[in-house]
Amino acid sequence: MQINFTGLRALVTGAGKGIGRDTVKALQDSGANVVAVSRTKEDLVSLSKERPGIETVCVDLENWEATEHALGNIGPVDLLVNNAAILLIEPFLEVSKEAFDRTIHANLRSVIHLSQIVARGLIARGVPGSIVNVSSIVSRAAIQGLTCYSSTKGAMDMLTKVMALELGPHQIRVNTVNPTVVLTPMGKKVSDNPEFVKAMKKRTPLGKFAEVEDVVHSILFLLSDKSAMINGSGIMVDGGYLAS
Helix, strand or coil: CCCCCCCCEEEEECCCCHHHHHHHHHHHHCCCEEEEEECCHHHHHHHHHHCCCCEEEECCCCCHHHHHHHHCCCCCCCEEEECCCCCCCECHHHCCHHHHHHHHHHHHHHHHHHHHHHHHHHHHHCCCEEEEEECCHHHCCCCCCEHHHHHHHHHHHHHHHHHHHHHHHHCEEEEEEEECCECCCCHHHHHCCHHHHHHHHHHCCCCCCECHHHHHHHHHHHHCHHHCCCCCCEEEECCCHHHC
């Protein structure tokens, strides 16, 4: 199945590492002009050297005003991947105000803000678009220590449905990908515990975690016209974890 984004402009957040970085590369390989957004300048510099032609923007999406300044006039964007997120591990009884606020701002509020910017631009231009929000299986299955992260991903799934409902009449589709553990720098925060890894894989019918490319392929599918009638839905990239 060939996917071609020639002539389209895509914006990817959390583009410095892991899923975001590989999504940027895959979009460029598929013909898109890509804007890579990260708060880590060093990651963007190395990405630019690896992939000339990619436009980079360094901004902390937790900061609403800085985001508006950096991306408020980003220009035409046809495809948006809201991938940026933070994961702070704390037992429920030890969750702090600071951790909760940071996670909400980074994982959820930034998605609303950036999606507003992109959707308004699409509507003003009168063209269709596609938005993919990178969620997680923890939006649907509880895992200890992930109170803040899980809460934002659960909220993201419902936010996606509301966005799909309100933006659909403008031919803007909004969907999620919900991966299991992926061994990115973030994923390794929860996979360093051997007992956790054993339990997760035991419950997963395929008996393994996801590779980055598994998630990237699902993102590209949802961004493309190959998924033209998929709106307000999610692809569970979980090896069957939620089926067991």
